[in-house]
Amino acid sequence: MAEIVAAASDRGSTTVADRVVEKIAEQAARLTSPRVSGALIGTKLPALEVVTAGSSTRVRARVAARWAVPVADSASAVADRIRADLERYAGVAVELVEVDVAAFVQPDGQGER
Known part of the structure; x- marks a missing residue:
């Protein structure tokens, strides 16, 4: 017997919590930039600010970069x-x-500039 599937517009929607959106953005930043913490910079990096309004999102990220x-x-x-x-x-x-x-x-991961 064939299964009948409702049209996409009739099936409802999934809402992703704002905190989940923040966690996804944080993980993406961690995967593409070095992690740094210390008194010199005053915070841990990467550090993100994520603002979500409905299904639209803005992200501001402070990250470290590898020297050179x-x-x-x-x-x-x-x-x-x-x-x-x-x-x-x-x-x-x-x-x-x-x-x-x-x-x-630094490229060897020791210290920050």
Whole structure:
């Protein structure tokens, strides 16, 4: 017997909690930038501020970048990963991802600049 499936518009919707959206964005930033903490920068990096209104999201990320990698490349990689992961896993429209590089990490991962 064939199963009858209702049209997508008749099936309802899934709502993703704002905290879940934040966690997805945080994980995306961690996967594409070094983790740093210390008194010198005053916080742990990456640090994110995520604002969601309905299905639209804005993200501001403060991250560290590896020394000798162009800042624009580092920031772009973080922004692209955040945007892709939020759209893929949370189904939200990402209106803006703003990335600030707040510290540099030496290639061997020891210390910050």
